[in-house]
Amino acid sequence: MRSRIMFACVASTCLLAAPAWAQSLRVALSSEPTAIDPHYHDLSPNNALALHIFEGLTKQDEKQKLHPGLATSWENDGKNKWTFKLRQGVTFSNGKPFSADDVVFTFCRTLKNETAIAGSFADITGAFASVEAPDPQTIVITTKSPDPLLPNFLASVGILSSSIIPHDKLSFDVAKNCGVTGAWPVVGDFNDGKLAIGTGPYKFKSYTRGSSIELERNASYWGQAEPWESVRFLPVPNAGPRLAGLLAGDYDVIENPAARDLGRLKDDKRFGYVVTPSTRVIYFQLDVAREPSPFVKAENGKNPLKDERVRKALSLAIDRDAIVKRIMDGAAEPAYQFLPTGMFGTLPNPPALRYDPAAAKKLLSEAGYPNGFQLTLATTNDRYINDSQITQAVAQYLTQVGIRAEVDAMTRAVYFPRRSKKEFSVALGGWGSTSGEASSFLRQWPATPDEAQTIGGSNYGGYLDPDYDKLIRAAISTLDDAKRSELLQQAGAKVLESNAFIPLHFESTVWAYKANLNYVGRSDQFTMAMSVKPAK
Amino acid sequence: MTAYVLQRLIQSVLVLLAVSVVVFFAVYGIGDPIELLVPPQVSAAERAALVRRLGLDLPVWQQYFTFMGNALKGDLGRSFVHGVPAIELILARLPATFELVLLAMSLAAAVGVPLGLLAGLDPESRPARLIMGGTVLGYSLPSFWKGMMLILLFGVALGWLPTAGRGEMVSVLGFQTSLLTVDGLRHLLLPALNLAIPNMALMIRLVAAGTTEAMTQDYVKYARAKGVRRKRIVGRHVLRNILIPVVTVVGIEFGSLVAFSTITETVFAWPGMGKLLIDSIYHLDRPVVVAYVLLATLLFVLVNFLVDILYAALDPRVKLTGEMA
Numbered sequence: 001m002r003s004r005i006m007f008a009c010v011a012s013t014c015l016l017a018a019p020a021w022a023q024s025l026r027v028a029l030s031s032e033p034t035a036i037d038p039h040y041h042d043l044s045p046n047n048a049l050a051l052h053i054f055e056g057l058t059k060q061d062e063k064q065k066l067h068p069g070l071a072t073s074w075e076n077d078g079k080n081k082w083t084f085k086l087r088q089g090v091t092f093s094n095g096k097p098f099s100a101d102d103v104v105f106t107f108c109r110t111l112k113n114e115t116a117i118a119g120s121f122a123d124i125t126g127a128f129a130s131v132e133a134p135d136p137q138t139i140v141i142t143t144k145s146p147d148p149l150l151p152n153f154l155a156s157v158g159i160l161s162s163s164i165i166p167h168d169k170l171s172f173d174v175a176k177n178c179g180v181t182g183a184w185p186v187v188g189d190f191n192d193g194k195l196a197i198g199t200g201p202y203k204f205k206s207y208t209r210g211s212s213i214e215l216e217r218n219a220s221y222w223g224q225a226e227p228w229e230s231v232r233f234l235p236v237p238n239a240g241p242r243l244a245g246l247l248a249g250d251y252d253v254i255e256n257p258a259a260r261d262l263g264r265l266k267d268d269k270r271f272g273y274v275v276t277p278s279t280r281v282i283y284f285q286l287d288v289a290r291e292p293s294p295f296v297k298a299e300n301g302k303n304p305l306k307d308e309r310v311r312k313a314l315s316l317a318i319d320r321d322a323i324v325k326r327i328m329d330g331a332a333e334p335a336y337q338f339l340p341t342g343m344f345g346t347l348p349n350p351p352a353l354r355y356d357p358a359a360a361k362k363l364l365s366e367a368g369y370p371n372g373f374q375l376t377l378a379t380t381n382d383r384y385i386n387d388s389q390i391t392q393a394v395a396q397y398l399t400q401v402g403i404r405a406e407v408d409a410m411t412r413a414v415y416f417p418r419r420s421k422k423e424f425s426v427a428l429g430g431w432g433s434t435s436g437e438a439s440s441f442l443r444q445w446p447a448t449p450d451e452a453q454t455i456g457g458s459n460y461g462g463y464l465d466p467d468y469d470k471l472i473r474a475a476i477s478t479l480d481d482a483k484r485s486e487l488l489q490q491a492g493a494k495v496l497e498s499n500a501f502i503p504l505h506f507e508s509t510v511w512a513y514k515a516n517l518n519y520v521g522r523s524d525q526f527t528m529a530m531s532v533k534p535a536k
Numbered sequence: 537m538t539a540y541v542l543q544r545l546i547q548s549v550l551v552l553l554a555v556s557v558v559v560f561f562a563v564y565g566i567g568d569p570i571e572l573l574v575p576p577q578v579s580a581a582e583r584a585a586l587v588r589r590l591g592l593d594l595p596v597w598q599q600y601f602t603f604m605g606n607a608l609k610g611d612l613g614r615s616f617v618h619g620v621p622a623i624e625l626i627l628a629r630l631p632a633t634f635e636l637v638l639l640a641m642s643l644a645a646a647v648g649v650p651l652g653l654l655a656g657l658d659p660e661s662r663p664a665r666l667i668m669g670g671t672v673l674g675y676s677l678p679s680f681w682k683g684m685m686l687i688l689l690f691g692v693a694l695g696w697l698p699t700a701g702r703g704e705m706v707s708v709l710g711f712q713t714s715l716l717t718v719d720g721l722r723h724l725l726l727p728a729l730n731l732a733i734p735n736m737a738l739m740i741r742l743v744a745a746g747t748t749e750a751m752t753q754d755y756v757k758y759a760r761a762k763g764v765r766r767k768r769i770v771g772r773h774v775l776r777n778i779l780i781p782v783v784t785v786v787g788i789e790f791g792s793l794v795a796f797s798t799i800t801e802t803v804f805a806w807p808g809m810g811k812l813l814i815d816s817i818y819h820l821d822r823p824v825v826v827a828y829v830l831l832a833t834l835l836f837v838l839v840n841f842l843v844d845i846l847y848a849a850l851d852p853r854v855k856l857t858g859e860m861a
Contacts, residue, residue, distance in 0.1 A: 034618055042575055115619040118574040118586045126579075187619040209618070209628060210807030211702050234701050236805040240684050245699040248691040382818075413820050417567035444577055451580040458576045 023229040025529055028242045028251040032235035036207055037190040038158035038198075039110050041117040044432075047156055048526035049233070052215055053093075054158025054198035057084055057103065057139070058151045062522040062531065064279065064343070064436025066151055070098065070159055070199065071139070076479055080129070080146055084139040090222045092161040093203045100133035104170045105162035107131055108178035115187040123454065124153045131172035146477045148484055152435040161197040201226045201530060210235060215529070231529040246271065246512055253513040255527040259329035259385070265512055273512040276521025277333050277340055280432035281441065282384055283503045284377070284394070286311060287425040289462025295408075295425035298373035305425065309367040311499035315353055316360040317401040318394055324505050327389050331510055335503035337492055338431070338441040340523075345438030345475075345488030350496070353503070360401040372402030378424035380416075381409040385507050391428055394504075422460050429458075430507070432525065438488040439476050446495045447472050463500040548837040552830060559829045560603065560822070564596050569616050569820035590616060603826070612830070613823030617816070622827040626809060631711045632702055633801070633808030637793040639715070639724055640731035641786060648736045649782070652743025653770065659748055667740060674737030683730045683803035690726060698723050700805040727804040731797055735789055742785060746778030753777075780850055787843035788836075795832035 031045050038050035059069035071084040090098040107128065110121040127147060132140040143150060162170060166182040173179070189195045196204035201223065202215040213233040217226050234251065236242040239258040245251045257265070257273070265271045286305045287293040293303040304310045320334040333340065336350040364372060375398065379391035388409040395405035410418075419427050433440035446463045449456035455472065468491060475487035495501055509525045518533045570592060574583050587593050591602060603613060612623045655664040691699035703723030705712040714720025750756060751774065759769050798810035805811075809828065816824040847854045 040619060041573075042578075117619075118578045118582045122582055123577075123579050191620075208807065209625070210811060211632075234805065236700055237811075238802055238805070241687055241700050241803055241805060244684070244687045244692050248687075248695060248699045250691070250699050250701075411818075413567050413572060413818060416571040420568075420571050440577075454577065454579045457578075457580075 023227065025228040025231045025253070025532060026251045027231065027233050027527060027529065027532075028236040028245055028254040029233050029527060030235075030237060030239070030242065030256040032210065032233075032237075033213070035187050035190065036193070036196050036204060036213075037115075037185070037187045038160070039113050039116055039120050040187045040190075042120045042156070044525055048528055049213065050158045051200065051526070052202040052231070052529060053196055053200045053204050054160070055200050056155045056157050056159065057086075058155040060152075060155045060436060060524065062276075062520050064433075064523055066155065066436075069155065070103075071154075074151055078479060080143045082141045082143070082150055084141070086137045086139060087222065088137060090199050091220050092163070092197050092199055093218050093220065094161065094163065094197045095220070096161055096163045096197075098159070098161075098199055099136040100139050101136070101170045102159055102162045103139050104131055104133055104172050104178070105165075105167070105180070106157065106160045107172060108170070108174060108180070109160060109184060110157065111174050112178070112180075112184045114184065121157050124150075124157060128172070146479055148476070148479045148481075149435050149437070149439065152437065156434065158198060158200075160195075164195045164197055202231060205230070226530065227534055228529055228532070243512070246514075249514075252517060253511060253519065253527075253532055255509070255511055257510055257512045259331040259510060262329065262331075262510065262512075270515050271512055272515050272517070272519070273510060274519050274521045275331050275508045275510050276523060277506050277508050278432060278523050278525045279339055279343070279436065280384075280430055280507045280525065281335050281338050281503055282332075282387075282390065282428070282430050282505055282507060283335070283338070283501050284314075285427045285429050285445070285461045286314070286500055286502070287422075287461050288498075288500045289464065290422075293425040294423060295376035295378070296373060297375075298369065299371070300368065303425075304367065304369055304373050307367045308499065309363045310369065311502070313360040313363040313367070313401065314398065314403075315499050315502045316356045316363070317397045317403070318353075318502070318504070319355040319397060320353060320504060321355070323390060323393055327386050327393055328505065328508075331385070331508040332505040333508065335505045337496060338501070338503055339433055339438050339492075340506055343433075343437060344481075345442075345485050345492070347489050347492060357397075357401050364402060370402075372404060374404045374406075375426060376406045376408050376424075377426045377428070378415065378419070379407060379409050379428040380412045383412045383415070384428070384430045387428060387430075390504065419460055422462075424460075427460065429501075434524065436524070438492055439472070442472050442488065442491050442495065443476055445501065461500055463495075463498065465494065465498065468494045544837075544841055548834075551837065552833055555833045556604065556607075556826060556830055557600070559826050560600050561596065563817075563820060563822045563825050564599075567820055568592075569822065572819055573616060603823075607830075612827035615816075615821050615824045617819045617821045617824075622823040623831075625812060625824055626828055626831060629807060629809045629812050631713055632806060633794055633797065633810065635713055635715050636724060636728055636731065636801075636806060636808060637790060637797065639728040640793065641735065641790055643728060643732040644735035644739055645782075645786065647732075648739025649743050651736075652740040653747055653775070655740060656744035656747025657751065657770065659744070664744075668744065671737035671740045674733045675741075677733070679730065679734070679799040680803055682733065683727075683800060686726050686730055687803070697726055699726075700803075702807055727800050727806050730800045730804070731793060735793075738785060738789070739782060742781055743778055746781060747774055750774045750777050776850065780847060783846050783850065784843055787839045787846075791832075791836045791839040794835060795828075 033045040033049040034041055038054045055069050057069055057071040059067045061067055070087050072087050074082060074084045076082050086100060092098060107125045110125045127143050129142045129144045165180055167180040170179045185195050191207050193204040201218055201221045203218045205214040205216045207213050215231045217229050242254045243257045243261055246254045265273050288305055291303045296303055296305060298304050324332045324334055336353050337347055339346050377391050377395055379388050381388035391407050395407045398405035431441050443455040445458050447456035448464055448469050449459055471487055471491040475484055475491060478484040478487060509521055511519050511521055513519050516535050518535050520531045570587055591599055615622050615625055618625060651667050655667040658664055687699045690697045701723060703714050704717040704719035705714045706716050714724060756769060759773060796810055798814050801808045801811040813828050
């Protein structure tokens with residue numbers, strides 16, 4: 001019997017190429033979301049998936065500019081109080097209307113989220129002194145300290161329906177369980193879809209870990225309906241098979257094809273691709289504090305990286321354009337600051353970081369290292385695009401100016417724990433700004449560590465500049481946009497001048513797709529069905 | 537027989553214990569999973585809370601004993617990455633791998649044994665040389681490259697078969713299988729072939745060598761002198777005698793394919809256990825890695841036991857006794 005079925009298959013459908021283009025979309029992902037629960041783990045693949053099913057009060061567009069989401073407008077009283085007006089006439093995919101109760105419930109849940117990885121969004125909601133709902137269409141949030149980026153952060157907090165758990169009157173009173181009478185949902189409860197109830201443009205259909213995630217169009221969506229009746233996300237971690245699947249017609253869109261394979265797509269009329277600059281900056285972090293530093297050996301026994309002239313020489317020795325062209329195959333932009341020019345808080349005209357080996361040599365001599373010194377560059381080999389090749393290239397550039405540079409490449413499972421123990425002298429890093437503005441990098445990396453303020457958490461190189469700290473601390477609590485932007489620019493210029501961090505380039509993200517589609521790439525590297533439309 | 541089973545049981549428990557120690561401490565030694573799990577911008581308080589929840593603040597030996605204590609109660613821990621029980625993750629992947637390996641081994645046996653016999657009966661002939669030459673190729677081609685070539689040929693150039701992923705499934709006895717749907721089989725074929733090719737080569741070589749050797753044995757000569765037909769000699773006497781090494785190899789390969797067909801599963805994006813293992817090692821997801829290796833060990837122990845029983849059935853000289861073999 002089976003052989004007859006097989007025969008029928010061979011004779012009819014199997015020999016045809018992919019089924020006729022229906023209103024369905026198949027997207028091959030390079031990394032799979034680890035859960036459906038939108039508050040489980042604050043990771044790009046998880047957040048991208050969550051935004052299909054759930055929405056935040058605000059919304060970031062493809063350039064991470066802020067737009068109204070479930071809130072139509074918001075205002076700040078000049079201090080800690082924010083008032084959000086909620087969208088009317090919105091319903092969840094289970095038919096229940098959306099109101100302020102759902103927002104309160106969601107904020108509470110992020111604080112009562114037992115299974116979440118490191119609280120996920122609790123650092124945002126944990127900073128709320130109070131959340132009030134004076135009427136069903138209004139939410140008033142008072143933060144413990146001024147937070148100009150609150151609306152940006154709220155874009156990533158997907159609003160759940162309060163109808164999924166039994167409750168009495170809801171209030172933002174975590175000590176009293178917020179009025180919830182049932183058990184708070186944990187990550188596993190979302191995977192079968194029962195609790196995956198949101199207001200987003202798509203509805204959850206099925207989730208088979210490692211195999212596929214299926215969504216269908218949410219017919220009751222308040223915004224413009226999506227063109228796809230159903231969407232399937234398929235995890236295909238290897239770039240080769242992912243591209244092969246696109247060429248064979250198994251997928252409509254793939255994320256992150258290898259840049260070296262783009263030549264193959266260029267000449268093929270059946271496919272298109274986009275290269276979109278992202279906010280992810282790749283840089284070297286230098287150990288500028290310790291004496292001696294573990295992976296630097298100079299004749300005089302000192303740590304040359306403490307000398308500003310040496311650091312400047314390192315930056316001058318690197319040919320960023322060549323790295324972008326040769327190693328990144330054009331899928332990157334040279335970085336002259338830590339966030340692409342034009343985004344909030346960046347320098348409008350940062351001077352190009354030029355390649356000048358002669359000047360680098362001169363600076364090294366001035367600093368007392370005419371014969372250079374020994375240096376080991378630490379890098380991952382499986383985290384950023386071409387990470388170990390980039391470091392190899394930089395090592396060669398440094399060797400050309402007399403610094404005997406070696407490369408120590410390792411897997412991220414080994415690298416990140418070692419880096420946080422400050423075991424390196426020069427370490428490759430990568431940072432994407434989720435908020436889409438300059439403070440994200442500036443508060444995390446160069447600031448002097450302060451746990452209470454959650455700043456400086458990644459200052460492994462020991463960069464210390466009291467003036468800088470003043471600037472960044474002022475910037476993150478200044479509500480006035482113009483003033484904040486000015487402060488961030490000053491802070492950014494200070495770090496650049498110090499060369500304690502040497503920016504290399506911004507990674508670009510590549511998506512390839514069938515020619516009958518249009519794709520708009522996002523600077524936050526999210527792959528979303530909402531970015532795909534049929535070509536007109 | 538009872539003594540034999542008992543002895544095997546005690547051995548198995550010791551092996552499992554040893555494996556658990558080695559794997560637990562090895563994964564611990566690679567690095568700190570917290571660094572991979574927690575985004576850098578998370579506050580120190582939230583981070584510390586997670587460390588405590590996962591029990592990573594305890595000394596490693598204490599972590600080990602907590603793990604063993606729970607394991608004895610049947611709880612192998614929760615995945616750090618997915619937040620669900622490790623065993624649930626692994627068992628959800630088992631059917632996918634199992635059906636893949638089943639098809640691969642059937643293919644290997646169905647092709648390998650007849651070709652091996654053919655090559656072994658007349659080793660100097662042209663077809664035999666061709667077959668033996670092919671086995672060298674089949675055995676030595678790297679799995680990753682071979683997989684990509686299969687995809688490019690059958691998926692992209694000819695467009696006959698899907699390139700990756702698992703096809704349509706039906707539920708049988710509570711398990712999801714794609715062996716019973718056309719779409720499922722089409723998805724299965726390429727990865728199964730990729731797994732089968734080296735095993736096919738191995739089997740051909742084993743059977744061919746065994747056959748050549750058996751054909752010179754006295755019992756074959758005697759049978760021929762008695763006038764038994766060649767077909768019967770091969771089918772009844774030779775085949776039965778050479779099956780012992782074949783069964784051993786099939787057993788071991790079956791176990792190792794179920795546990796570690798990692799490369800094929802990765803290339804074909806097959807949602808099986810091998811891929812889970814690689815992902816989990818990548819993320820230092822210790823509960824999953826340890827549970828996985830323990831399960832794999834158990835599988836090997838079981839398979840070896842079954843192989844021993846099969847020996848006894850195939851060869852009347854083999855007796856299963858409690859003495860050390």
